[in-house]
Amino acid sequence: xxxxxxxxxxxxxxxxxxxxxxxxxxxxxxxxxxxxxxxxxxxxxxxxxxxxxxxxxxxxxxxxxxxxxxxxxxxxxxxxxxxxxxxxxxxxxxxxxxxxxxxxxxxxxxxxxxxxxxxxxxxxxxxxxxxxxxxxxxxxxxxxxxxxxxxxxxxxxxxxxxxxxxxxxxxxxxxxxxxxxxxxxxxxxxxxxxxxxxxxxxxxxxxxxxxxxxxxxxxxxxxxxxxxxxxxxxxxxxxxxxxxxxxxxxxxxxxxxxxxxxxxxxxxxxx
Numbered sequence: 001x002x003x004x005x006x007x008x009x010x011x012x013x014x015x016x017x018x019x020x021x022x023x024x025x026x027x028x029x030x031x032x033x034x035x036x037x038x039x040x041x042x043x044x045x046x047x048x049x050x051x052x053x054x055x056x057x058x059x060x061x062x063x064x065x066x067x068x069x070x071x072x073x074x075x076x077x078x079x080x081x082x083x084x085x086x087x088x089x090x091x092x093x094x095x096x097x098x099x100x101x102x103x104x105x106x107x108x109x110x111x112x113x114x115x116x117x118x119x120x121x122x123x124x125x126x127x128x129x130x131x132x133x134x135x136x137x138x139x140x141x142x143x144x145x146x147x148x149x150x151x152x153x154x155x156x157x158x159x160x161x162x163x164x165x166x167x168x169x170x171x172x173x174x175x176x177x178x179x180x181x182x183x184x185x186x187x188x189x190x191x192x193x194x195x196x197x198x199x200x201x202x203x204x205x206x207x208x209x210x211x212x213x214x215x216x217x218x219x220x221x222x223x224x225x226x227x228x229x230x231x232x233x234x235x236x237x238x239x240x241x242x243x244x245x246x247x248x249x250x251x252x253x254x255x256x257x258x259x260x261x262x263x264x265x266x267x268x269x270x271x
Contacts, residue, residue, distance in 0.1 A: 024057045024058055025057075025058055025061075027057050028053075028054040028055075028057035028058035028061050028064060029054070029061075031050045031051070031053040031054035031057065031064070032050070032051065032054045032061070032063065032064045032067065034050045035047045035048075035049075035050030035051040035054060035064070035067060035068075035071070036067065038050060039067065039070075039071055039074075042074075044071050044074050044075050045075070047067070047071045048068065048071045048072065048075075051064050051065075051067045051068035051071055052068060054068075055068055060102065062099060062102055062103060062106075065095060065098055065099050065102070066096075066099050066106070066108060066109065068095050069092050069095030069096040069098075069099060069109070069112065070092075070108075070112065072088050072091040072092035072095060073088070073089075073092035073096075073112060073116060075088045076088040076089045076092060076116070076119075078119035078120070079119075089116060089120060092112070092116060093113060093116060096109040096112050096113050096116075097109075097113075105136040107133065107136060107137050107140070110129060110132050110133040110136055110137075111133050111140070111142075111143065113129045114126055114129035114130040114132075114133055114143070114146070117129060118130075118146060118150070123150050123153060123154060126146070126150060127147060127150050130143045130146050130147050130150070131147070134147070134202075139206050140206075141203040141206040141207050141210055141213070142203075144199045144200065144202040144203035144206070144213075145199070145200065145203040145210065145212055145213050145216070147195075147196065147199035148196045148197070148199045148200035148203065148213065148216045148217075148220065149216055150196070151192050151193060151195060151196025151197075151199065151220065152196060152216055152219050152220055152223065154189075154192055155189040155192050155193055155196075155220075155223045156219070156223060158185060158188070158189060159176075159185065159189065159223060159226055159227075162176060162181055162182075162185050163176065163226075165181070166178050166181060173234070174225060174226040174228075174234050175225065175226050175227060175228045175229070175230070175231070175233070175234045176226050176227065182226075182227060182229075185227060186227040189223065189227060190224070190227055193220050193223050193224050193227075194224075196216075196220050197217065197220050197221075197224075200213045200216055200217050200220070204217075209251045209254070209255065211248050211251045211252050211255070214244050214247050214248040214251065215244070215245075215248050217241075217244040218241045218242075218244035218245050218248065219241075221237045221238070221240045221241035221244065222237070222238065222241045224237050225237035225238045225241065
């Protein structure tokens with residue numbers, strides 16, 4: 001009898017708990033709906049309040065957590081140095097991290113953190129997170145492309161500084177004329193350039209007409225050209241770079257021709 005009574009009490013407690021959880025869940029979803037409405041109207045501070053309420057009501061509500069992080073991120077202004085702007089970036093990062101604690105391969109969270117660091121010009125951190133994104137999503141062409149952009153960004157500045165110190169203008173033919181400087185910069189930049197080229201190649205494997213990746217292939221081969229040990233090596237890399245320019249322009253023309261009114265051949269025009 002005592003066992004039956006205890007069992008009935010446990011069942012009652014479980015039912016009450018389920019009822020409470022269900023009620024909290026409904027309230028959380030109501031707050032989410034209000035937050036989404038505010039978010040769609042670009043009322044991001046108001047959206048944050050609703051999403052925070054939803055998360056407090058249901059801490060294991062991944063959609064609300066993701067929206068909260070995104071609402072913070074939408075208030076971050078790249079390039080602005082104010083403390084409030086920095087706090088928005090930090091709040092977004094922390095909430096995306098919490099999303100990843102619940103779902104480690106969440107592609108939106110991974111891409112958002114990577115993008116956040118990229119726009120803060122924290123390229124080492126951005127590179128790490130884009131690496132995580134492309135591991136979780138091998139078909140993410142934007143991730144591979146951005147890794148290529150980061151590689152060029154890192155190497156271009158150093159190469160221009162080296163040219164300036166040697167009295168070489170950006171348009172002067174290469175390679176870098178000081179052998180010692182060239183070899184030192186080659187040791188530092190060449191692996192980064194090679195990795196960047198491979199990332200862009202992966203982006204092009206996903207999308208053979210990804211003209212943005214083609215444009216950066218041109219830029220990275222020009223980076224590599226300046227580090228070559230001979231004028232012949234410099235010339236060959238620049239020829240490859242030129243080929244990528246032509247390929248980029250060809251693809252852009254093809255894409256434009258496909259657009260409505262893009263000037264492509266139509267069935268009517270062939271009559």
